[in-house]
Amino acid sequence: xxxxxxxxxxxxxxxxxxxxxxxxxxxxxATKTLTSILVLGLLAASVALxxxxxxxxxLGQTAPYLVGAYTAATLVRHDVSIGVVQLLxxxxxxxxxxxxxxxxxxxxRGVVVLMITLALGELTMTVAGRWKSVTHxxxxxxxxxxxxxxxxxxxxxxxxxxxxxxxTVVAVLVGVMLLVxxxxxxxxxxxxxxxxxxxxxxxxxxxGYLTVAYVAAGGLAGAAGSLLVTVERYVSxxxxxxxxxxxxxxxxxxxxxxxxxxxxxxxxxxxxxxxxIASRDWFGGSMAGHAPLVLGGLFILCVYLLPRGLLxxxxxxx
Amino acid sequence: MSDLLAVDGLGRRYGxxxxxxxxxxxxxxxxxxxxxxxxxxGKSTLLNLIAGSLRPTAGRIRFxxxxxxxxxxxxxxxxxxxxTHQHPAVWASLPALDNxxxxxxxxxxxxxxxxxxxxxxxxxxxxxxxxLTGVEQTLAGALSHGQxxxxxxxxxxxxEPRLLLLDEPAAGLAPPEVEVLASxxxxxxxxxxxxxxxxxxDLVYGFADRITVLHSxxxxxxxxxxxxxxxxxVAAAYAGVAP
Numbered sequence: 001x002x003x004x005x006x007x008x009x010x011x012x013x014x015x016x017x018x019x020x021x022x023x024x025x026x027x028x029x030a031t032k033t034l035t036s037i038l039v040l041g042l043l044a045a046s047v048a049l050x051x052x053x054x055x056x057x058x059l060g061q062t063a064p065y066l067v068g069a070y071t072a073a074t075l076v077r078h079d080v081s082i083g084v085v086q087l088l089x090x091x092x093x094x095x096x097x098x099x100x101x102x103x104x105x106x107x108x109r110g111v112v113v114l115m116i117t118l119a120l121g122e123l124t125m126t127v128a129g130r131w132k133s134v135t136h137x138x139x140x141x142x143x144x145x146x147x148x149x150x151x152x153x154x155x156x157x158x159x160x161x162x163x164x165x166x167x168t169v170v171a172v173l174v175g176v177m178l179l180v181x182x183x184x185x186x187x188x189x190x191x192x193x194x195x196x197x198x199x200x201x202x203x204x205x206x207x208g209y210l211t212v213a214y215v216a217a218g219g220l221a222g223a224a225g226s227l228l229v230t231v232e233r234y235v236s237x238x239x240x241x242x243x244x245x246x247x248x249x250x251x252x253x254x255x256x257x258x259x260x261x262x263x264x265x266x267x268x269x270x271x272x273x274x275x276x277i278a279s280r281d282w283f284g285g286s287m288a289g290h291a292p293l294v295l296g297g298l299f300i301l302c303v304y305l306l307p308r309g310l311l312x313x314x315x316x317x318x
Numbered sequence: 319m320s321d322l323l324a325v326d327g328l329g330r331r332y333g334x335x336x337x338x339x340x341x342x343x344x345x346x347x348x349x350x351x352x353x354x355x356x357x358x359x360g361k362s363t364l365l366n367l368i369a370g371s372l373r374p375t376a377g378r379i380r381f382x383x384x385x386x387x388x389x390x391x392x393x394x395x396x397x398x399x400x401x402t403h404q405h406p407a408v409w410a411s412l413p414a415l416d417n418x419x420x421x422x423x424x425x426x427x428x429x430x431x432x433x434x435x436x437x438x439x440x441x442x443x444x445x446x447x448x449x450l451t452g453v454e455q456t457l458a459g460a461l462s463h464g465q466x467x468x469x470x471x472x473x474x475x476x477x478e479p480r481l482l483l484l485d486e487p488a489a490g491l492a493p494p495e496v497e498v499l500a501s502x503x504x505x506x507x508x509x510x511x512x513x514x515x516x517x518x519x520d521l522v523y524g525f526a527d528r529i530t531v532l533h534s535x536x537x538x539x540x541x542x543x544x545x546x547x548x549x550x551x552v553a554a555a556y557a558g559v560a561p
Contacts, residue, residue, distance in 0.1 A: 184420075187416050190409065193411075195408065198403070200392045201400070201407070202423060202476075203392050205392050206392070
């Protein structure tokens with residue numbers, strides 16, 4: 001994996017360059033699947049930021065994801081048709097949700113974080129199912145009007161246009177996060193993950209740094225929620241269920257938890273496995289309907305063959 | 319001279335067990351104080367209480383005239399209490415030089431510039447000062463145990479402490495490394511007061527101006543090196559556990 005890692009700084013622009021022409025290469029179904037992968041990939045990147053970089057393993061990023069999705073859907077229903085406005089509002093809502101819940105998360109460590117974030121995710125999904133006046137309960141919210149990315153641009157009526165919009169947003173957001181992580185901010189987060197006691201002994205406010213990371217990850221997840229609504233024109237509580245949390249964490253583990261680009265690739269692998277291999281009649285149709293089984297097998301293979309994931313950094317203890 | 323650190327009646331209990339019981343301690347600016355005692359004497363407990371990673375169940379700690387008894391460890395570090403750990407704590411996935419830069423707690427702008435300019439040079443000097451050269455870009459996790467000790471010392475110094483707490487810096491070092499450590503400790507600037515917790519008595523005797531002896535969580539003796547060497551209480555304390 002060392003060659004892959006050495007190419008990491010170039011990997012992300014290269015990935016975008018490869019993905020861009022796919023809009024004209026793939027058929028509608030594949031384009032739509034790839035768009036969904038990018039949306040989940042952005043959610044996975046927010047999970048990787050917390051799990052791999054900041055050392056807070058999370059099963060709860062579906063919570064700000066749902067908050068963002070409902071925010072965007074509500075805006076669409078109130079005739080706010082500018083994509084970027086929906087996106088920023090959803091990101092802000094996701095970040096605000098994370099700011100409010102941060103005290104529950106940033107003082108805990110390890111499996112306790114996993115349990116707290118799991119509870120936050122489940123609670124948010126339950127609220128989305130019960131708060132009918134806002135969310136329409138389990139019926140979900142239809143948000144049918146296609147947005148225009150910016151004022152004056154065409155509306156996203158085709159799968160290709162939607163794909164290009166989602167790709168642009170993911171490229172910008174993940175690109176910015178990568179730059180931030182290459183700055184001192186990245187060094188501070190990694191240091192907090194590596195040795196918290198030493199951080200305190202050096203006078204660094206660890207909980208403060210983790211709060212910033214958690215809020216930023218909430219913003220990313222909220223933005224992913226807005227993209228979900230742009231793609232699906234609909235959101236229901238199930239969009240943020242435990243199966244999605246688990247799927248995304250799986251994508252992060254497979255991609256290499258310390259790498260945001262790895263999270264995108266992992267999301268691609270996981271969704272492709274779920275939606276293509278296990279739903280088409282490959283292998284004589286014997287795999288059809290067995291997506292969880294195939295995903296489980298994939299996970300076990302990855303843990304044994306790639307313990308650090310596709311793009312994960314070698315930790316110094318190895 | 320006014321005290322830099324003043325510890326009064328400090329105690330830490332775990333249920334019925336008193337790890338530390340009513341200990342007083344004074345450290346003046348630039349002091350070299352050795353803290354010795356048999357295993358379980360409460361040396362590390364005392365050090366952790368001063369650094370703030372443990373909370374006392376009794377007593378008071380003042381640093382530079384300010385009551386810090388309830389302050390979090392990070393706040394105390396920012397006031398000027400630096401430390402190293404018994405098991406050297408470094409950030410394994412960062413290069414050695416970045417370990418020092420992060421530990422220096424630079425303002426954001428200077429840190430960014432630091433990748434090229436002055437702070438980087440300063441970090442290099444700190445690394446060289448503790449005897450680490452040629453490993454600036456090595457990930458800290460790939461350093462040897464002894465090198466990690468040196469690195470953590472450089473990190474502690476990068477924070478520009480006025481009081482430095484050293485928790486058994488010779489533990490796990492080979493005899494030649496202990497000699498290097500001894501000359502390194504002797505070279506530390508007198509602007510830093512040092513509290514040295516150590517089992518390696520020769521190292522402490524060679525380094526400290528004064529020595530405090532703890533036994534079973536209690537203060538037994540404080541005096542100069544010759545006084546300590548000839549103190550019957552100290553002999554009894556050690557004899558009590560190691561006949």
